Amino acid sequence: MRADLAVIGLGHSGLPLARAAVTAGISTIGYDPDQRTVTELSSGRPPGDGSVSAAELRRMHAGGFRAVGDPAQLGRARTAVICVDTPLGPDRTLDLSPVRTAAHLLASRLRPRTTVILESTVYPGSTEEFLRTALEEGSGLRAGRDFHLAYAPSRLDPGSRAHGYGYANTPKVIGGLTPACTEAAAAFYGRLTDKVVRARGPREAETTQLLETNYRQINIALINEMAVFCHDIGVDVWDVIRCAETKPFGFQAFRPGPGVGGHSVPIDPNHLSYPSRSLGYPLRMVELAQEVNARMPRYVCQRAAELLNEHGKSARGARVLLLGITYKADLADQEGAPASEIASRLRDLGAQLSFHDPYVFHWQAAGRPVPRADALYEAAADADLTVLLQQHRTYDMQGLAAKAQLLLDTRGASPTGAAHRL
Known part of the structure; x- marks a missing residue:
């Protein structure tokens, strides 16, 4: 037919x-x-x-x-x-x-x-x-x-x-x-x-996709860098974004997070598939964005270890619950999600990991299985540290903040003062 x-x-x-x-x-x-x-x-x-x-x-x-x-x-x-x-x-x-x-x-x-x-x-x-x-x-x-x-x-x-x-x-x-x-x-x-x-x-159409993808990555890198900066000087980056996005021109709001995932990847066209077409120079903004976004999982683990230490606990042996391991909210797709690297780094620090995600029932990080917590609130209450990596709509952040011993919110989804936010 x-x-x-x-x-x-x-x-x-x-x-x-x-x-x-x-x-x-x-x-x-x-x-x-x-x-x-x-x-x-x-x-x-x-x-x-x-x-x-x-x-x-x-x-x-x-x-x-x-x-x-x-x-x-x-x-x-x-x-x-x-x-x-x-x-x-x-x-x-x-x-x-x-x-x-x-x-x-x-x-x-x-x-x-x-x-x-x-x-x-x-x-x-x-x-x-x-x-x-x-x-x-x-x-x-x-x-x-x-x-x-x-x-x-x-x-x-x-x-x-x-x-x-x-x-x-x-x-x-x-x-x-x-x-x-x-x-x-x-x-x-x-x-x-x-x-x-x-x-x-076709070249203009291809380069349109290049621009759109790199635009997203560069702006996410900017706000991720601002999040680290604001934390270091004691400023609430989420309130800064709330205020800045009221400007009706010249600003588009992006939110920080634990890393960048998804199927769209930042593309540097100076390395083409045919070497004879190499431009010989990098797109410096793209390279820097890649570098900034790639270090966010490491930064999240650093913040997690610091929080545990501030509360008299060591990362070694600490029970850490990871919430939301997909690359985007309310999806099951894990393509490029930073959760796997974060889990591996926390595991290297000696943490005992578990995870919860309403869309994922079996998960491996770096080839090793991570146990799933079926009872969400009980798991949050039992964990020394709960880390929100993806904000699915089913998560009641106020309720989780009340149950968790210690909550690190990398998405700014919890009520102000209810958790430690990125």
């Missing part, structure tokens, strides 16, 4: 795209090389990252969505969108091998007049110099003449009530290889969103 859309990569960005397409009445298949993912989705089990719920998955199936593991199905789609993850490697450069694999699978089955769109996080220039080359060499077709090629950065805000994994109220940026490519991609996304924004080309 021919499909209007093939989504390649059924992860945190691919599944929401497929859901939006099915909702819009577009015949959709989803391909993933992981057979376990295909099997679970086909049987109605939603992913643990919360990108679609069980009810949404049921509606997708009712709308005709199929998860497939056979790449032969890709040749039957009029539009193919590549949404595979591109994680950071050990040297903090993007691993584009999943895009290469997807391109090779698609190229051998690519038909004339197909529209191919890349949504994965890549370096500026990757659509033209990386994806285009792989598709043309594998298919014998020419991008911009025989098939359309474009880049459209993924824009998702997991857990947000206003935007979340939705498409309709989030403008979609599109940059095509040619004006005709842009219009072909715009025609597709125009069925999913209220507004399509046309970039001058």
Whole structure:
């Protein structure tokens, strides 16, 4: 059966795209090389990252969505969108091998007049110099003449009530290889969103994502550094933010925390996947933001040890309860969450750890299991120190502050004076 859309990569960005397409009445298949993912989705089990719920998955199936593991199905789609993850490697450069694999699978089955769109996080220039080359060499077709090629950065805000994994109220940026490519991609996304924004080309669209991601990281780094500074001089950073955000221009409020997680990572484009394109100099603001945010887990552990010491206890042998181990509130997704590093560092100090999270029932930090506290208030009362790492809506911070012997709140969620805040 021919499909209007093939989504390649059924992860945190691919599944929401497929859901939006099915909702819009577009015949959709989803391909993933992981057979376990295909099997679970086909049987109605939603992913643990919360990108679609069980009810949404049921509606997708009712709308005709199929998860497939056979790449032969890709040749039957009029539009193919590549949404595979591109994680950071050990040297903090993007691993584009999943895009290469997807391109090779698609190229051998690519038909004339197909529209191919890349949504994965890549370096500026990757659509033209990386994806285009792989598709043309594998298919014998020419991008911009025989098939359309474009880049459209993924824009998702997991857990947000206003935007979340939705498409309709989030403008979609599109940059095509040619004006005709842009219009072909715009025609597709125009069925999913209220507004399509046309970039001058794929490089501009790719760099838009680069700017948006680095903007978030840099501003989080600024407020994290302010939090450390304010603590050192005895100023309530949360009150400072409350006051500053009343300014109606020139300021956007960000909140400090124990670290930065999520699928969007700060990208420094001076290290490209092709060495001949290296710029030879760093983006200094991005590097500094990475450095500031990367040291927050260590700072949280330092504050924890200091609090225990101030109350006549040593970190060695102390019972420490960690609350909320996911990267974002009210989600089960642990991608990049700082909780794992914090747990490892506290464990190195000799602390006896336990955790609670309403969305996570089994957890390992650095390959070692951490026991889960099923009775939240009893565990907080028993622990020498309770550390809030993520503020899920189910947590009653006033009640927890009353029960806990000692509470370190890294999210500023507790009432003023009820806990020690970051």
